Each structure stands twice: as structure tokens, then as C-alpha cells.
Amino acid sequence: DDTLGSAAAAKGRYFGTAVAANHLGESAYTGTLDREFTAVTPENEMKWDATEPTRNTFTFSAADQIAGHAQSKGMKLRGHTLVWHSQLPSWVSGLGASDLRTAMNNHITQVMQHYKGKIYAWDVVNEAFQDGTSGARRSSPFQDKLGNGFIEEAFRTARAVDPDAKLCYNDYNTDGINAKSNAVYTMVKDFKSRGVPIDCVGFQSHFNSASPVPSDYQANLQRFADLGVDVQITELDIEGSGTAQADNYANVVKACLAVTRCTGITVWGITDKYSWRASGTPLLFDSNYAAKPAYTAVLTTL
């Protein structure tokens, strides 16, 4: 198999990338996308500030471009993301509790309805836990005004709108076994025991020298899978270059392949040219769309 997508498919997995609608007109960008990848995640276009910039006025044109492209190429589409403290319009943060609950459920309902039947998995809630050792929830309008129950409420609302989409919780710094991932683990275990709908957990996997690929990455993915959810690597990028970067990418692929319920890997961009991590070269293709050693490492490990 000579592409990421076909090599991953031979192992029963998808290989995806984040996509930005404003680059789809660039032939090298779209050519690489269509050749190599079997899944896409809109990098920003499905976020709250993009889809509902003012209350109850929904704009889907940029996200629709990506969704239409994915559909025409038979690619899976990951929905990202419905409830998140960031890229959240100020009108949302200004609401009182009762209005905020209504707005959250309406946002989930309208956005999921628009893409109903087209989404493989939704990141229903993104980044709801704090970094560090407390295992506590992160302060956000949702957490502060609606309390701990907001995550459960979001998942229940989501299930009712599109019962065919897998519903994921997604976060970063939860890739290894640590206080933050323990807190997410406890939540998922509780959801499964009480019948709260959750199907998958996303591990963003933004790595660099300060936050390297954890040695217990595979063990962490496995313990979540053992709770009865799928696991997915959702936003992979690894700063660095050359052999060191390639080895780290290979280790991530190995970990996913070793976990039966790891259903796919998504890198957070196609080319270093457009990576959100301005101070690095974290992706598989360089800024001229040439495959890097990291690309070869992924392809041969798959």
C-alpha cells in the first residue's frame, strides 16, 4: 500500500487530517489530501464562533465546503466541536444559566441536524478538564454556570439528534496516564455505568519536547478501550524533524495498531506550511508538500 489511507485501511483504520476550507482551492493541498487521506476534520469551520456567531443565526458555508469535499471523495468526516470554552462567541459567555442551557442544547441540535447522517464521529465536548494534578474541571461558562452535569446533558442531547454518529469526548494532555486522563477515565466509566451515551474518546496528541509521546500511551488508550468505547487519535502533530520526529510518529502508529478499538488517526494538518504550531515543523509533509521521514515512518509502520 502506497498511501497513508490505503495502508491504514488494510489495518481496518482510517487515516485523517484536519482541513481548512480556505486552502481547498490550492491544487497541491487538495491533491495531497485526496491522494493520502480517508478522513477529514474541519480545523475551525464547525466551531461555535464559525457556525453560530450570533444567537440562532447559523452559518455553515465553510464547513459545508469541507463536508461536500469529504463526501464526494468517500472520506469519513469528524465533527469538531460542539461544546468548548474556546472559539466561543462572547454572546454565549454572557448568558445566564437558564439561557445558556437552552443555547447549548439548541447549538448541538441545529449543528448536528444540519450534518445528520454525514458524520462519523462528533467531538461533543472538547477540553473540559484542567491541566495539572487536580483532576478538576476547567472553568468555562458551561462548567461555571451549569455545573458538572453539562457534559452529560450535551451527550444526551447529541444522541437524540443523530443516533448514528459516534459521540466522543476529546482532550489534550490526556495521552498518557496522569491525573487529567484519570479524571476523564473516571467520567467515562461513570457514563458507561449509568447509560449516559458516549462512544469514543479522542486523544489530541499534540506533542513536542516538553510534552513528548508518553511511554504509557498504548496502555492509556487500552484502558479507555476496555471501558467499552472506541479511541481515536484526533489531532496528532509532533514538533521536531528528521529521525527523531519519524520515530515518535512510528510509536504513535504502533500504539494505535496495538489497540483493537483504536479506530483511526488524524493528523492536525497536511503540510508544515499551514500548521497551527507556528514555531515548528510538526506534520508529515513539508511546506512544499514533499513527504518527510515522518511520512515514511508512518507508512511503513502501518
Ligand code: XIL
Ligand atoms: C486550533 C486550530 O488549528 C487553529 O487554526 C485555531 O486558531 C485554534 O484552534 N485543540 C483543538 C483544536 O481541539 O480545535 C485546536 O485547533 C488545537 C487545539
